[in-house]
Amino acid sequence: MHVTDMSSRARSAVALQAPEQSRPTSVGDECGQRHLALAHEPATELRRVSKVFEGTVALEDVSLALYAGEVLGLVGENGAGKSTCVKILGGVYRPDAGHVWIAGEEIQLRSPLDAHERGIAVVHQHPSLFADLSIAENVFAGQLLRGRSGLLDHRRMWREASRWLAMLGLRADPGLLAGSLRTSEQQLVEIARALAAEAKVVILDEPTAALSIGEVERLFAVIGELRMHGVAMMFVGHRLEEIARVCDRVAVLRDGVLVATRDMRDISQHEIVRMMVGRPLTELYPKSDAPIGDVILEVTGLAREGEFQDVSLSVRSGEIVGMAGLVGSGRTELARVLFGITKPSSGRIALNGEPVRFGSAADALAHGIAYLSEDRRGQGVVEEFSVLENATLPVIERARRFGLVFRRAQIAMVARPLEQMRLRFRSYDQPVTTLSGGNQQKVVIAKWLATNPRVLILDEPTQGIDVQTKAEVHRIISGLAAQGLAILLISSDLPELLGMCDRILVMRKGSLAAEFDRGQADQFEIGIAATGAIAENGKPRRAVREQPRTAFADELLPRSRASRGLDIAVWLNRLASRREAGLFAALLAVVIPISALNASFLHTSNLEAVSTYAALIGIVALGELVVMLTRNIDISVASVIGLTAYIAASTIKSNPQLPLIVPVLVACGIGLACGLVNGVIVGYGGVPSIVVTLGTLAIYRGVDSIVSNGKQVAVADVPNSWLDLTVGSVIGVPRLVWLAFALFAAVGCLLRWTSRGREIYAVGSNPAGARLIGVPLGRRVLMAFALCGLLAGFDGALWASHYGTVDGQLAYGLELTVVASVVVGGVALRGGRGSVAGVALGTFILLAIQNALTLARVDPEYLQAFFGAAILAAVVLDVIVTHRVQRVRTAPV
């Protein structure tokens, strides 16, 4: 069953592409395969593994085995230890006791990269790709393919990636940036990466949480194919219906202990729940019998362009109205409009009969609407705050006396809601991160209760929460309805909706598709309304899985920009490269009018002077580019230039008999040292680069002033050969410009065709992800700063040679010009984006304008204002351009 070489796997993948291929639709059909698999030894195992964190036992004596061609489900409440198991198998953690075994051998996994190299791949709920690298580079992240020359072979990666993507049903041009994909597509890229690495084990960590029903179907089909290829899989999840469908065996964890491992055929979902919780759960969804009053929230014809249209609904006091629908159907978008985060394009919202318009969440809160976001970590809690601070944040001004906030007043506000939540905590000042996920959710709910809302919108309130807390939250919601709140409950958990709600609305593709009263609906009817699947013979379909895969996928999956056919891909590609083209156009737009206005601009001597200066600035800008790609900045470059220029000049002055290469090397050496200092402190010391280089700017300048001691090196003090080093032209182009070209080409190749260069982009694009694939972050940052320092040092020597006279003030303030050049050249300060060509063009544009101003007799002291304005203008332009190219950003890790 083991497939050992890529080509045969690819062949069988191609063979399986045909949609007519019948696929096993139930687990039972594969029993033959499964029995075969069980006869082998496990692909990987945890044997008697324990793990302790800061006093909490995360895992105790847990043993799990994953067999080839089989899916093991891993279930348990929050905090049961599921993610710890995943992290141990994935090489993130090392077990405190017990061992990881791979293919019959006891292995010590040192890092996620180590696990990856040994054939274990993890697919995350929130894929962490490199948005600024291509899909192909993401598929081969950590193992970029090389050609014969040792340089990266992008074409081969494109070809291979296409094959894997096709097998997984993802139609996208692998040359596109990964940032343009949806979450579900990014997950497929992670799977493709696992396949490209010939992973024997694939661990899926709660993969379906952020997927729509159609995307889940596609994922399950892929799991089926992986199974057929003999991949051992572990499926970690909360939704028992999914576990029951796709897993062969299930392992139940409770409080860090393995309760049982059973064959899926031998166990029911209720029994699984009992094992997870430890007691029979009889009443999972309490019925609410709240008296229903007047309409509190009324929405008429509400629409927001591109997200939803013509939504009309009403929620009464005491009512719980559910909202079902696939991800992307517009429910959260609707909630955001109701809460004032975004504005509708048309329609009306009325509270207690009065029309309202919200400019912000603060407005909505003031009117009594509260919104519990589905993203607790990102939008629900402030992790640095205590329980008390989190709970009082929206209404902090109500805890004031004489204008000042007092602790007792804060506690008075939230004591009751926290009590209502039955929150278990030690003290109000406890950091909220010390609570479990479920308890943190309770704090967030308490926070909203403290605002005394009239309308409470809950968006997936029990997602990712253990069963026990889930029941408590449901009880709380029912209680709130009984108190007269109007509640809108957005949920993907159909049993939850069916149990809790008085009415259920279904949204589909941005419109209201159906409405059900309690008792009228069941899961399948809601599913049909949500997906719009039309019955063939008029009868409602029993199970969506009976649909043939590709037709289903086509209907359900809104195609992302990336997969909407080759023409879009080509267009996007062109857009990406348009930046350089745009810069070139800008250059022409600048040069042509200037030369028209002032013919002396085009004089050979002037052009030589401009291009020479541009070369000198450009060499440093090149180094700055590499630093900024890693999400850092280096404003000490000018001080380095000043320092190295003086030292180079004084070296040749005191020792005129030395070969000219010596002062150049000395300057390079000092520049390298300066860069290394920066790099070590930023890369390994964890200090932000703006601060470090602000400090070293002063330090290096100080050293320069000490060394120069008020003196200067004059033109007469140095040998002519030194001055001639940077003079002269080859076929009309000054030597310095050729030198700059050569350096630009070299660095450009480094960035594009070496793995170190791509890693630099990776570091800036997704530092956490880069670490996970084994990129040595500290070393790459150090490398970037070292290169920048080296180039600055080299430039200092050139500067000293070119201008002859050097004093301790040289290049003072030049960092501004350098940063301006880089920013104008399109390098994003947030890292991961920028190119050598862009920097070259940006430098030249900037200096051409500067030259024009000089020719126009503008005071050179005004130039600083000009550079400042240039930076601002470039950044504003960049923002405008990137708004047009809408990117789906990768979710944070």
Add this chain to the structure above:
Amino acid sequence: MTGLLRSWIARWETVLLLLLLALVLVGWASAPGFTSEFNVSTSLSEMAEKSLMALPLALIIVAREIDISIASIAGLSGVVVGMVLRGGGGLWIAIAVALLVGAACGAFNGFCVTALRLPSLIVTLGTLALFRGLCYVLIGGTPISTIPDSLIGFGNDTLFGTFIPQDFVPFLILAPLFGVLLHRKATGRRIYAMGANPETAKYSGVRSDQIRFWLFVVSGVVSAIAGVILIGRTSQASPDGALGFELDALTVVFLGGVSMFGGRGRITGVFLAVLLVAALRSYLLLRGASGYTQGTAVGVLLIASLLMTNVVRRTSQALAARRFRTARKDIAGGPMPASPR
């Protein structure tokens, strides 16, 4: 009680206090005149502008933004004061105009950051250059020296015969005000939230854009005040006035314990850091170091302070982890106490 004491010892402010005492001791021992009244008041007077600028800067950094144009705003406001005075206007008119200019500069920064959504680092890097350039555009290269005596007196005299210089008084007044704002007012809590988790702050009804905008405006106004003080102290309005002051201001803020990543920091720390930097510069000056060398020392102090906080944080985390690993007891999520403290 011991818990309180332990938390007090572990505080960054305590470290700063100890460093300050150590430096004062070293200075008293090895630099003649270090502890004289004259030296203390001169050193404080030298830090007057930088310490003022550090106050709104601290709030801005807690909010996860940054403003490195403060020195240029101070310089520009000073230039404007000089121009008004040269044109025959009264001192208070000149000061009022300067404050307006500072507010306008701050509003420009704030607008770019909030309305245009540009990163504050790059915006203020640009305005640092732009505002400084405007200084030269407005008055060229030569400073204006027609400064009224009252302002010069303010910049150089001490308060009622004590050692406290008059130009340091604005800082002494504003520091507690900013402290109260940050720690005791609702806005301060919101600033912490914005810095710690901007999304959550937005979803919790914090009007982040408004707060950010006004923070930049306040920074501009306070920088303008600093610019006025500088004119008094140096008796001239120069286009390169306050050049490079942002280095000291940032050093004071970070040394004071404000985290670069937002969401953490206290004004008391900033206050102590001001005293520490003043003492350091004074000590170096008395030992014969030039301005550039002092700048080098401040740069080293800046980096060292940040490195140290990182190292301390990492080692304390590692120690705590090791301590608990041996204990192997479940301490998280224990039973609720009878009455939560």
